[in-house]
Amino acid sequence: MLIPWQELPPETLDNLIESFVLREGTDYGEHERSLKDKVADVKRQLQNGEAVLIWSELHETVNIMPRSQFRDSPD
Structure with missing residues (x-):
């Protein structure tokens, strides 16, 4: 189910992100990025x-997830 992120309190959205x-543990290549930058x-x-x-x-x-990978179907 799609959650409208705009309806979440800002603090809740920040915590989820x-x-x-x-x-995710994503590798950002040569330059490490701060948590703040990744969240932004x-x-x-x-x-x-x-x-x-x-x-x-x-x-x-x-x-x-990327919008292109989202399919609106029951889990």
Whole structure:
């Protein structure tokens, strides 16, 4: 289920994004980026529609994924 990120309190959204960034463990190449920068990047992707916030009823978890990978179907 798609979660409208705009309806979340800012602190909750920041916490969800931070948790996502920390669990992804993405390698950013030669230059390490700060947590603050990574969170800002994901927030920007949500704001411009490149990424979406998803609730999985099956797993009772929230995830962030590229809009192109989201399919609106039951878990």
